[in-house]
Amino acid sequence: MRSRIDQILSVPTSDPDEARRGRLLNILLLGELVSALLGLIAVIVYVTNSGKSSIDAEIQILLGGIVIFTLGIFGIYQVNRRLSSRVAALLFLLLLTFIFVFTDSTEELVNGRSLFLFTLPIAIASLILAPPASFLFAAISSLIVAWLAASIGLAPNVFVISGFFMLALVSWLSARSLEQALQELRMINANLDHVVIERTQALSESLERERTEAGRNQAILNSIADGVIVFDRKWNATLANPAIKGMLEVPLELIVNKNFSELIEHPRLQPTSRRLLYAIMEHDTQPVGFRIEWAGKTLSVSAAQVYNNRSENIGTVIVFRDFTREAEVEKLKSTFVAIVSHELRTPLSAILGYAEMFNEAVYGPMNEKQVNMADRIMKNTQRLLGLINDLLDQAQMEAGKLTIKMAPVRPAELLENLHSLMDKTASDKGLRLTSDIDDNLPEALNGDAARLQQVLVNLVNNAVKFTDQGSIHVGLFFSAPKKWGIRVSDTGHGIPESELPYIFDTFRQVEGTATRVHGGFGLGLSIVKQLVSLMNGEIKVQSKTDMGTTFIINLPMIVSESTKKDWTLS
Amino acid sequence: MSILALIIEDDEDLASIFAEALRGVGFEVEHVTDGRLAEARLKNGPPPFLILLDMHLPHVSGGDILANIIKKEEHLAKTMVILTTADARMGETYGEMADFVMIKPISFVQLRDLTSRLKPKEE
Numbered sequence: 001m002r003s004r005i006d007q008i009l010s011v012p013t014s015d016p017d018e019a020r021r022g023r024l025l026n027i028l029l030l031g032e033l034v035s036a037l038l039g040l041i042a043v044i045v046y047v048t049n050s051g052k053s054s055i056d057a058e059i060q061i062l063l064g065g066i067v068i069f070t071l072g073i074f075g076i077y078q079v080n081r082r083l084s085s086r087v088a089a090l091l092f093l094l095l096l097t098f099i100f101v102f103t104d105s106t107e108e109l110v111n112g113r114s115l116f117l118f119t120l121p122i123a124i125a126s127l128i129l130a131p132p133a134s135f136l137f138a139a140i141s142s143l144i145v146a147w148l149a150a151s152i153g154l155a156p157n158v159f160v161i162s163g164f165f166m167l168a169l170v171s172w173l174s175a176r177s178l179e180q181a182l183q184e185l186r187m188i189n190a191n192l193d194h195v196v197i198e199r200t201q202a203l204s205e206s207l208e209r210e211r212t213e214a215g216r217n218q219a220i221l222n223s224i225a226d227g228v229i230v231f232d233r234k235w236n237a238t239l240a241n242p243a244i245k246g247m248l249e250v251p252l253e254l255i256v257n258k259n260f261s262e263l264i265e266h267p268r269l270q271p272t273s274r275r276l277l278y279a280i281m282e283h284d285t286q287p288v289g290f291r292i293e294w295a296g297k298t299l300s301v302s303a304a305q306v307y308n309n310r311s312e313n314i315g316t317v318i319v320f321r322d323f324t325r326e327a328e329v330e331k332l333k334s335t336f337v338a339i340v341s342h343e344l345r346t347p348l349s350a351i352l353g354y355a356e357m358f359n360e361a362v363y364g365p366m367n368e369k370q371v372n373m374a375d376r377i378m379k380n381t382q383r384l385l386g387l388i389n390d391l392l393d394q395a396q397m398e399a400g401k402l403t404i405k406m407a408p409v410r411p412a413e414l415l416e417n418l419h420s421l422m423d424k425t426a427s428d429k430g431l432r433l434t435s436d437i438d439d440n441l442p443e444a445l446n447g448d449a450a451r452l453q454q455v456l457v458n459l460v461n462n463a464v465k466f467t468d469q470g471s472i473h474v475g476l477f478f479s480a481p482k483k484w485g486i487r488v489s490d491t492g493h494g495i496p497e498s499e500l501p502y503i504f505d506t507f508r509q510v511e512g513t514a515t516r517v518h519g520g521f522g523l524g525l526s527i528v529k530q531l532v533s534l535m536n537g538e539i540k541v542q543s544k545t546d547m548g549t550t551f552i553i554n555l556p557m558i559v560s561e562s563t564k565k566d567w568t569l570s
Numbered sequence: 571m572s573i574l575a576l577i578i579e580d581d582e583d584l585a586s587i588f589a590e591a592l593r594g595v596g597f598e599v600e601h602v603t604d605g606r607l608a609e610a611r612l613k614n615g616p617p618p619f620l621i622l623l624d625m626h627l628p629h630v631s632g633g634d635i636l637a638n639i640i641k642k643e644e645h646l647a648k649t650m651v652i653l654t655t656a657d658a659r660m661g662e663t664y665g666e667m668a669d670f671v672m673i674k675p676i677s678f679v680q681l682r683d684l685t686s687r688l689k690p691k692e693e
Contacts, residue, residue: 342626345656346581349675353587356678362590385675405662450658 011085016186017179022085025092025128029073029080032096036070069099089128093121097140101148110149115160118145122168126175134175138168227299227320230306233313235260235281247320248294268295277301280316291323298327337395344388352381386461390523393454394506397530404534406558409447411437411476411484417453418474422460429464432471440478446558451531452486458524459488459551466549467492484557485537489550495543503541504529572598573689576618578608578635579654580627584676588622588654591682595689605630609638617645620688625655625664633660636667650688 009030011022043062047055055063072095080088097118104114118141126134141164146156221228227244229237240255248255248268255263264277273292280303289302300323306315358366358374366374396402415435426433456474463472470491477485495503506526528551532539537555575597579585582603589599597620602608605627612635621639625632632653639646655661656674665671672681 341656345674346584349656350581350583350587352675353584353678357587357590360679360682362594362678381675405659407662450662 011081013085017182018085020182021089021128022080025080025085025089026077028124028128029077029092033070033073036066036073040066065099065102069095086129089125090133093125093129093133093137094140096124097121097137097144101144106148106152110145110152110154111157115145118164119167122164123171126168126171127178131172131175131179134168134171135165138164225322229255229260229318229320230315231260231318232315235316237263238315244320247297247299247322269293280318291327296324298323333395337392340388341392345385348381348385348388352378352385355381390527393527394523397527397534402530402534404448404451404531406446406448408444409449409452410444411441412443414449414452414456415474415476418456418460421457422464425461426464426472429467430469431464431467433460433474434471435474436476438475438477438484441476441484442557442559444559445484447555448535451535455528455531455553456486456488458528459486462524463488463490463492463549466490470548478557479554482557483554485555486553487550489548491548494545494547494549495541496545500541500543504539572596573620574598574600574616574618575620575622575685576608576611577601577622578605578627578632579622579624580604581624584624584674587678588676588681591678592620592622592685594682595686597685597689604628605632605635608635612639612643612646617649619690620650620652620685622652622654623668625653625657625660633664636664640667652684 009023009026011019011026013019013022040063043059043066047059073092076088076092076095079091100114100117100120101109103109103117104112108114109117121137122134122141125137126132142156142161145160145164149156221239221241224241225243227247228239228241229244230239232238236259237256240252242252244255245252248263248266250263250266260277260281264274264281269277270293273294276290276292289300291298291300293299300321301318302321303316303318305313306317308314355374355377357363359371359378361371393402415437419433419435423433460472460474467490472488472490475487475489477487479485504525506523529539532553532555535555537553539551539553541549541551543549573596575592577585577588577592577599579588579601580603585601585603589601592599600611600615600618602611606629608623608627609630623632623635627635632655636651636653639649639651650670651668652670652672653661653664653668654672654674654676658673661671661673670684672684
């Protein structure tokens, strides 16, 4: 009903001012129509009650006027809707002014009770036609009033006319300020609309970005081979990727939206692995990595806590990787290393022993050539053993199995052993091996005697290999605070500066493989470097071509308390 | 009077080299090739002056034999034990329990010199 009335009252236009005026005009037209109809009803009631057989001429004119007025209103309404609301308004106001002329006696219209009627078009004109139009109707009304006054022989009422213009002025001002206010309001609305549009667009863009990001993250999660489960603060799984399903052979429904403890209690998980997983839950440990056994598979597990931008813990992400194959390879490798260690070294030990027996003439005197040959067998066997030991050390270090065992070590004993092992090697090549010990160095330190000895032997071996004449000096020094070190210097051919950065690389010697004159795998220095870093120390090299080479090792010093213990073998 | 040395070593070649070194010094040498036989021999036979004990043995490991010698066999209280192993780590682990540790490859000369020093001087 309301929309129907709205439809009748509205004017089809895009101009909001035109629409407002048109609508206002329509409301007035409707009001006029209703009053015309009420007038008609009143006339009919009057005629019926008067009991007269014929109708007075006055009544006839009144009826005619009402009919013409009604038709006029209808016509104006059509003009308003179809043509222009301004034209319609002008016609309406003119019609109104014209009708008023006939509503009362001329005296009353000029000076009496009906004079106010002429103020109506003046006030309405500023609202439905245009603000200045009130002056036009003030003028029209003034002319009509003056003309009517003249028709009955009176002078024009100057007060009334000036009142008309005063009213026109007030109407004009109020209508103008109303229009201005409306215009400002529209502008504010337009700005507001603009802001709303901008905000909406920004919001939809950010939503779009978020959706894209989420989609991309989901795609990454779905495509990686590692199993991923995301847990909230209370260890309920909020997200899991498809890979975890295949890895654990458990449907996703049993993982997502379940507590982690339910998964940990799964019968396929080994008890020791179960304890490890419970440990992450209980201790909220920061990035950890370990392996678990799940139904015959080895899985590497890494867990990391997730923090929001206020540094609050919001959960944990656990990544599972199928490590079964790597674990098998690792096991094979360590078995292989153990077998090689035993099976290669045992026969070589036997060869070495028999050669020594020849050399020592255990079964009777030998001639010089035979002794010489036994000597060569021994040397080559020792070299082979050295290479095997290097390879095994390297393999163990790669597998992370080589560990440092701390025990009291006497620096003096390290040098004694070094001399007993390397003096002959050096003197065979016409070199001198000398050593010194810093007086400030404690008598006993904590360290791994076997590995320190290995470092010394490797460095001296290396020095002997690359020195043709002169000497090799080994020094054990004290460097404050709480450091000690090993210095091995030789008078050999030195290392070109360009090669210095690479000398600790595995399987590398300064000469190319085709031109090498020095034997070995090139593992010695690499093993030294790895051992030194396992002992939390560092190694440096200083060298120039033909100026000799010096290796300097710095190690953290832990003074041993058991200095009194006798460590000599015999 | 001859002084007895027992070689517990599964590798025949190494055992014969060790035996030669020990004989050279003047020991009387006995040789067993696996852990089980070694345990039986240690329980029943006359206590040796010196045992050369390999850590890697069939049936019973050298470490177990060493633990038994120390804990149970009181008649072996005076017997010296030299551990032989290719594994330096193992040598360190059991080093405290034995009198000496020799890391393989064991030099014929080293073994001969060491045992020569250990052997009591004959009157």
